[in-house]
Amino acid sequence: MNNQVQPQNYTVKQYVKMDTVKERFEEVLGKRASQFTSSLVSLVNSNQDLKQASAASVVNSAFVAASLNLPVNSSLGYMYIVPYGKNAQPQIGYKGYIQLAQRSGKYKRINAIPVYEDEYGGWNPLTEELVYTPQYKNRGNEQPVGYYGSFELLNGFKKNVYWTWQQVDDHRKQFSQAGGKGNDKPKGIWAKHYDSMALKTVLKDLLTKWGPMTVDVQTASLADDGEYEHLEDESRRDVTPEDNSTTQAILDSYAKQQEQTKEVSDSDRSEAKPANKADQ
Structure with a gap:
């Protein structure tokens, strides 16, 4: 045997x-x-x-x-x-997407943050301007109202995007198998790290649509x-x-x-x- x-x-x-x-x-x-x-x-x-x-x-x-x-x-x-x-x-x-973008040597600045209700003053999709007033305090389990991502290349090109929380969650329900595709309640990695995955969704869309495709x-x-x-x-x-x-x-x-x-x-x-x- x-x-x-x-x-x-x-x-x-x-x-x-x-x-x-x-x-x-x-x-x-x-x-x-x-x-x-x-x-x-x-x-x-x-x-x-x-x-x-x-x-x-x-x-x-x-x-x-x-x-x-x-x-x-x-x-x-x-x-x-x-x-x-x-x-x-x-x-x-x-953070992985930020790391890969930095290694390209083409970015002057790149960032993504959650935006809370008391910080949000409006978003203009035409001019890509976010009215934002940061409030430095412990948020606990407070849900952001949206997520903002932006970058500037060394050649001067800039791009800013803003997704509402609902837009991110609709994207999760439509596309993310790992996040509970088709389910109202997030699952798996989204349930454990919702904000991180939301920021990743915004950054990935930003970098793959508007950034250099390294x-x-x-x-x-x-x-x-x-x-x-x-x-x-x-x-x-x-x-x-x-x-x-x-x-x-x-x-x-x-x-x-x-x-x-x-x-x-x-x-x-x-x-x-x-x-x-x-x-x-």
Whole structure:
């Protein structure tokens, strides 16, 4: 009788100790790989819902976070690994989107805040001006009336948006599987971190519609939406030994775009390089 544990029955802790998996994380994280995978194991051990999800899907979700260089510690708010029954999916937090935007080197300023009733004086969608008077006090469980996001690029372009609380919640009910799609009451990550997820919704819409679409932001947006089906199915090599990883399709696309960006950069440098005497 063969008592060997099959890959599909591995725990997350067993997966991250496998040489092939360790090598994949080390490729993108270097010396920080061990610390990252230890954080992942701790996250799973502290979350009963994640324990019920496929370990392979959890590890692949974590690899998306690793490829974007975002921590998986949910208390930090950069990246969440959200279980949908037996399948886990990466979800970028609003701090994650801010981090990716900052890395692009194109932003002079970027911010997103909740706005409360005693602070709100009106919003003009034509001029994108918010009449806002900050009130510095402990809000407790007070519900904001809306959420404001804005950025300014180094080239001078500015964009401001304001969503009412109802607009955000309607968006959650229509699109967010993680937040209780179709339900009046938020669920899952939205129930635990409503304001953070609301700010993320506003920032994601702001950055993907009006900001520079960098490779990192595009990859984060695809992972966030679970929009894998339009990516090529060929060469979907999983981080784990299982096959047909939809997450890996995103990573393959990400790596391909990075390589294309590198090729363009190398080409630009080559064209700019002065000819030596042997070439003249």
